[in-house]
Amino acid sequence: MTTAPEVSPVAPPTPATAWPAAPGAAVEVRGLTHAYGARPVLDGLDLTVRAGEVTALLGPSGCGKTTLLRVVAGFLRPDAGTVTLDGAELTRGRRVVPTAGRGIGYVPQEGALFPHVDVAGNLAFGLPRSGWRGRARGHRDRVAELLELVGLAPELASRHPHELSGGQQQRVALARALAPRPRVVLLDEPFSSLDTDSRRETSAATIAALRAAGTTAVLVTHDPDEAMALADRVAVLHAGKVAQEGPPQEVYHRPVDAVVARALGEANVLAGRLVRPEEVSFTRDPQGDAVVVSTTFHGHDHVCVVRLDDGTSVTARATGTDLPAAGERVRLDVGAP
């Protein structure tokens, strides 16, 4: 059962309804610990989210990504640790700044929109409530601006959520989260329910909108390709902590351990050295030291599993049409792709 956090408000850092564009903000998470009953999920987790950047949180199902987002958003009170936004503490001991006072937007996987209200109504929900006179006009302008920001046509303002595609719905959910000009937006696997084409298009539009708004973002995903393609930095969660954080290239090519290496994609660990499948090449050779176990076609390339004579299994990526078949002998070379 999920229980509501006991919220003992401390003064929010700034009003959540600030109309002028807020600068990007950095979130600092220190020593965050949370257990559901006796089961620890976060265990002294540290994470820095840099201002104006997109940080992807990557990790397998159940590793605590959503739990971390819920703590940062203020939906869940942690057992221990601190969260600060722009240097202002959001948690202080067992007291927390309420969600509404944090200046943080949240985009869940799906189903975030109010079904009986049109798009304009959904967006208006995220807008500041101050200034009654001229508000309708101001809201109309802002709704148009928000739709443009997320790459949606202005005519969609009068549609209801069920008259939109899944990708369009997620863009409206993002626009609504951006409406009050939050300093940070947290996105919890926002593209997971979309099919491949819509996913690519929606994720690109989402990142473009975040960058245009200059909003700091945390994007939860368990897809390493998505994390590396979309984010400025990637943080890999493992065993309740951030195992490694850094730019995608760095985490991919210089993982701190095999767990991080595998979180970012296929990896071979040979005699203590990490080798990515694209760094392994092989040529047909009856005198070679390995035999092909399987070859799987992936459109852009093939993934080949090859077994060395000492029993070590190695995964390689290969392009071309004349590839050795299962059972053929090959010679392996390891080097830069």
Ligand SMILES: Nc1ncnc2c1ncn2[C@@H]1O[C@H](COP(=O)(O)OP(=O)(O)OP(=O)(O)O)[C@@H](O)[C@H]1O
């Ligand atoms: N309210 C809750 N009560 C008890 N256990 C929970 C609760 N919420 C989450 N958990 C458990 O805590 C662990 C972490 O869950 P969390 O949702 O944070 O993981 P996640 O990394 O976001 O997973 P996914 O990628 O599948 O969404 C899981 O084992 C989950 O079953």
